Amino acid sequence: MDIDGGKRKRPLSDLRRLVEYGRNDKNDVLRRGAEQGGTVMGFDPALNRTWHLASRPRGDIRPENFAMQTSPRPEPGENQFRVRLLYISLDPGQRLWIREKASYLPSLPLGGPMFSFAMGVVEASRHADFPDGTIVTGVFGWQDYALSDGTGAVRSVVADPRLPLLARFGMLEHIGLTAYFGTLDLLQPKSGETMVVSGAAGAVGSIAVQIGKIMGCRVVGIAGSDEKCAWLRDELGADAVVNYRAGPLGEQLQLACPDGIDSFFDNVGGECLEAVLDLINMKARIAMCGAVSQYGADDKPYGPSNIYNLLMKRARMEGFIVLDYAADKRWWAIAEEQLVQWHLQGRLKYRLDIVDGLERTPVAMTRLFNGTNAGKLLVKVSDDPTN
Ligand code: NAP
Helix, strand or coil, X not given: CCCHHHCCCCCCHHHHHHHHHHHCCHHHHHHHHHHHCCCCXXXXXXXXXXXXXXXXXXXXXXXXXXXXXXXXXXXXXXXXXXXXXXXXXXXXXXXXXXXCCXXXXXXXXXXXXXXXXXXXXXXXXXXXXXXXXXXXXXXXXXXXXXXXXXXXCCEECCCCCCCCCCHHHHHCHHHHHHHHHHHHXXXXXXXXXXXXXXXXXXXXXXXXXXXXXXXXXXXXXXXXXXHHHHHHHHCCCCCEEEECCCXXXXXXXXHHCCCCEEEEEECCCHHHHHHHHCCEEXXXXXXXXXCHHHCCCCCCCCCCCCCCHHHHCCCEXXXXXXXXXXXXXXXHHHHHHHHHXXXXXXXXCCCEEEEEXXXXXXXXXXXXXXXXXXXXXXXXXXXXXXX
């Protein structure tokens, strides 16, 4: 698949602007975080609670890396509108945004607000294009309310009568589209091949597993619990599953892949990538989607010792960021419609793991790294008006 003649643009300027915004109130936030002594406030409609980055995690992310600050509910100026946040998406890649070193985005400043991809509803609008009641998505703070002028990554969402609103998080947007482009553009799976997916029971991984099945592959999923493995096998149709916590990964994988591995959708990196590299076939393809096992290893991530197997097997490994594909609205729309069609045909499922309450956001975030999330992890901030 050729996207925009091979030219991929990274629309990062909006996110940089958010990072700049966060630099202004650093000292105030740190002071308030300390004053609060780690306590958090419940919802009050007159106030805007916002989580800030109080310290950079060393190793595992911890709830105390974030501190809550409150301010009056913001009032929109001319050509602005207020967004009441409904759902915040928690994603492992956010661990990279808060480390010292820049990742695919500049790192968020210490003391500044924490951001996520999120969904909200427009209130108190003074903007002609975003009347009250419009559902919007965009990058917003971990907060109750945000102000917007409609620029940047903010988009209004036209409700699809075929789907519940939350299907956007479960199988479209940066979840489904990541699995779609990573599988179809980078792996280009062929019927009868063996495709392995790591982090297979997660939000992105579970969609990649099912696309591999739709393409006619023999799909092997790697996940971290028997429950997740059973779901992959019994509900999503994986041909074989490996619980990497249940025994040596290399041996289990060899048993699950008697004909070797032709393509690998990698969400985990580290030792998992190493185990797969040992088993790749000639002309294998590896899509490096994520390396969640290494996001806490800021100083020295684990590198596979057998990377030269790419050479022996004339194989290809390529990293990608789904934002690269967002520049081409045409392909984005085609991909989303394809995912919807597969879902309506009963060939594509998703599951959501929804945590209730903005105050629980930092604790919820840790679940991505200890494997206790079951499906796409979201925080519900306030009531969805479409329900
Ligand atoms: P997710 O898979 O729903 O949740 C994260 C899962 O990672 C956990 O449930 C856990 O599952 C697994 N995990 C955590 N620590 C691990 C470790 N040390 N070793 C092995 N597995 C570990 O999250 P997601 O949102 O779908 O993201 C999956 C991956 O895709 C991440 O690497 C993320 O950064 C990447 N991603 C990339 C892009 C892109 O544009 N390239 C876009 C979105 C997401 P187990 O119970 O199975 O261990």
